[in-house]
Amino acid sequence: MAHEAIHTDANDASNVTNPEHAQHHIVTPLQYSFVFITLLVFTAITVFAAYLDLHWANPVIALAIASFKAVIVILFFMHAAYQSRLIKMTIGAGFFMFLVLVTMTMSDYISRAWGLW
């Protein structure tokens, strides 16, 4: 179907009705199964790691593994890897705001013991 000039599929920024949209990348079940297996493997790893006594490193590893699994799910299961830049920025904004909530509130709790008040 020939589209008139206004509706070019190319990702030109000024084409406002149809800005850089998803490239309609179909993720095959095979790719999904790779992700599936990686998630299961990492669940096993995190459980196994919990039984090792690594002192301060335990929570760090647990969070790292959980974040890695979350990133995989977002990229492949939720197709974020194939979405437009806008969707990626939205995801980024969400986690950024969560980090703002955590770090700035923690800044109060951490520094309570500093001053003599």
Add this chain to the structure above:
Amino acid sequence: MSAPATHTILSLPDQSTAKMPKRHYLNNEDGLLSWLLTGDHKRIAILYLISITFFFFIGGAFAGLIRLELLTPQPDLVAADTYNKFFTMHGIIMIFLFLVPSVPATLGNFLIPIMLGAKDLAFPKINLLSWYLYLIGGTLTLAALVLGGVDTGWTFTTPLSTHYLNTHVLTAATAIFIAGFSSIFTGLNFIVTIHRMRCPGMTWFRMPLFVWSHYAASLLMVLGTPVLAIALVLVALERIAGIGVFDPAKGGDPLLFQHLFWFYSHPAVYIMILPGMGVISEVISTFSRKRVFGYSAVAFSSVAIALFGFFVWEHHMFIMGVSNYSALVFSLLTMLVAVPSAIKIFNWTFTLQKGSITFETPMLYAFGFMGLFTIGGLTGVFLGSLGMDIHLTETYFIVAHFHFVMVGGMLMAFLAGVHFWWPKMTGRMYPESLSKLAAVTTFIGFNLTFLPQFILGYLGMPRRYHAYPPEFQVLNVLSTAGATVLGVGYMLPLLYLGWSLKYGAIAGNNPWQATGLEWQIQSPPITANFIETPVMDHEAYDYEWLEKKTLNEVTTVG
């Protein structure tokens, strides 16, 4: 076209022959169901306008009762807990049921799709759901009121709200929880519409500043409101389970609730003021016939306010025992967030330069906004500086500050917007002289009400007191007098706008000769807004383009 009168730019069609367009969004479907199940963003805006006015007058009634009680130092009008229920209801209704939704849900809903050249918002059904959630939230708040009231203050301070009160805290918390989702869905709708449904040629910097400020406010709605939701859920759980994260006797930290609550409630004040700023940009540009001075500066300062708005919440908690060092950080960031507002005020002022200014009612409200918002904003700097906050927090200085910004700023802007777009929404003109009287009355009443409260604040009169030392009485009597004038001032628009629906002059497409896309279509607009998707080929506020368009239109059709 009548001879160009010098004192006004209002150009109405010849009233003897002009009549309302045959088909428009108000009359193309009839019956209650066509309104209650509508997807049309314009009808939802009208539904919101009616419900918001209803709640505004209930909240205003409580304000009146509070001011009556404060006429005398003795607690002689009502009992203590009744007074506490008054100011709690005044706070909850005014903030969650009037200020947060007012401009976005009425003017924003009505205008953003048209200003972007779209047929409707991205998700019409979710827009309707947002109105129903607002209604459920409102009814639950009234239920809490009727069942016996809630006296936690709109801030739900724990451990008071969780362990030491047995009033209807749960009902009120559920009401706000649901009304919060109404705000989230409105914000979500706006962001998607602004990103994905602009007409061809409508780049980001050709959009009106009204849309920019709603975009910034919507970011705050979407990202901030859920944290209030979880704070209220935790309060509710703690009331039910008896143990929770905020109970100091069992190891919880009540300051955690303050953090979670103010994380939303400070961005909430920017949710309330940013849309008002959008209205002011439109009004000042139209009535000075000039493009807003430093368009990109005003646009970026809206987004800057939205971004910085998230980093400053702890200035509500400076004396609550937060660590001195984090208070330093948040005080500095509070100073930074004040700068974009200053940028906006000066940009609006310089828009008037070399303009061709007329003084219709929206412009009067806009000037009222400029003055009062400047005072409100600068008194905010008082409270942002740590030392000053120690003496001024939790006194009437704070009450005066946020009423200057919310009532002087936001409500003035809302009234400016309602009067400015009334012809577009209803096809009828409001009566000019009576509305100017109302604007001046509200301005005088407002100042008489809230300026004395600054002085009371520095004297140290605490907030939420219904009995005070006798030496504060004079200022309180002045404030109550002002409140009555203010009440009258707000009653007038209700009357003459209602009157104008039937008897107002026929407005025609572009009574103000404004440049926005919404002024190029008929008023009231057809349901689909545009016959064909418009193509935006000129900059925002392009008065030369408008000149050219009206010229060749007259020649071709004439």
Add this chain to the structure above:
Amino acid sequence: MDRFISPVLWQFLTKWMHASALFPPEASTISPYMDALYFFLLLMTIVGTSLVAILLFGFCIRYRREKSPVATQVEGSTLLEATWTIIPLAIFLLVFVWGALLYFRIYDPPTNAMNIYIVGKQWMWKAEHPGGQHEINALHVPTGRPVQLTMISQDVFHSFSIPDFRVKREVIPGRYSTVWFQATEPGTYHLFCTQYCGTLHSSMIGEVTVLSPDDYKKWLEESTSGMSLAQNGERLFASMGCNACHSGNAAARGPNLAGVFGSRLTLTDGSQRLVDDAYLRDAILNPSQHVTAGYAPIMPTYQGQISEDGLIDLVEYIKTLQTNYRIQQTQMTSASDQAAPTTPTEGITPGMVKP
């Protein structure tokens, strides 16, 4: 003037005008500094608002439609944008620094300050002087000496505010908060609770009476209740059985408390903590988190068994404890006439918690 206004109204107005206040008196050393910042900020507001107002009215008059029927478009100027970004930012940062200095002065009490304990309870203030004087909704302080208030709430958030001293501090349940002032003018001043705390929030007020030093000494003598806080503390220390473990001799199961106040303790997890009133109070209520290095975490919690006043008495007692002589004395007398109280049994159910 009298012919137009009836004498009754005139007399009423004059009474009003005299009786009403417009500016709070400066009754503490910090007040002038606070007022200086206030007047600077007031000046900034007046200048800022009048600048905007003058520009507004000037442009309106100069460029009204009658005088300039056609507007000439102006895009904007980055120079102007820069000026009204940098100048406000500079003023605001100046105010930030000034305010921060004032904040740190008010919320860091000097070491030589005399300490008064304040307990906020739903709808009344209890002031407890170390000498044992107890006051309800009242506070007597001398002029010329820094007074530090160590405050705690027994139920909800309150806020201890003396407008004429320009000080205010939230009184939090579960944790001490402190503020200090040095009164300058003898007289009586308002005391308000400014954090909404329930039904009778507006009647949780009181009087702060400032006396000259010798009047203060006279007041102290005639209003003493006989037992100083430390003496109450000693009685509690014995009756709660603290001396069984904290007996001060070498083989004691609890650490030696003589002279512990103000020292730096190393805990079992190796962290170093300064022993102040907050630490002592927490150690009594949550002992397992404050176990001194080298001791077993066997101290039972007293959460819910000692009121805030009792905790204040115990903290005051431990502060004044320089030697263990008193402890050993009380231990011998209690051991001789009846069996030493056994340490409370382990199964302390949390149900004992007072609301």
Add this chain to the structure above:
Amino acid sequence: MDSAIATHPHTHETAVHADHEHASLPQHRHHFETEEQQREAGSFGMWLFLLTEIMFFGGMFFAYLLYRNWYYPAFAVASNQLSVPLGAANTAILITSGFCMAVGVWAAEVRRRKMLVLMLVLTTVFGIAFIGVKADEYHEKYEMHHIPGADFSVAQFVNPAAYGIKEEPLNPDMAQKTEIYFFLYFAMTGMHAVHMIIGIVLLFWLTHRAWRGDFSSGYVAPIENFGLYWHFVDIVWLFLFPLLYLINRHPLH
């Protein structure tokens, strides 16, 4: 100027004619220019909604972070009362459910109705299995008096040996803080379960529509958006599992 239909700014020559050649989908809503724009707007709206969910759960995660640091011994002992096998199995169940949902989205995109319905059914089955395991865990807590509130008892933490629990005894004041752990446990996993139940109800409705063939002729937005929601709920659990179950599992030294 008073013509009934508004005059329109036709200054732009190449104003496009709205009707496209190919037959537009029945579900193409009038106010969108193209289906592509509608689908883009749909997924962008869904992501924004997930943003609110991130901030919603974020509040609780922060409360967890704060109290875990304040009362670490209580959190460690209380966390050890949860059964890791059940938790790990639940995580696997939810990951499988997520996998089935992803394949379902694929089936919808390649318009295979039967495969789509099968995958949706499998997703629902695993979802219900997850809720079942959670219900069993909650019941076990009920028996052990670990539900915060009136009948919460710290006896098991004060002298665990008497209850056959291999844990170091906690001081009574620290033992009392385990109630905060269990409050957070029930608040977070409860809120997560509520989101799962909402998802399962939506799944029944979507499976019914998929069986009717709504989503196998090119219109896949509901399946795609529900997939986003389901994967988000899965991600929340991916964080909840290690943070709540695996605080301090290494054996006593």
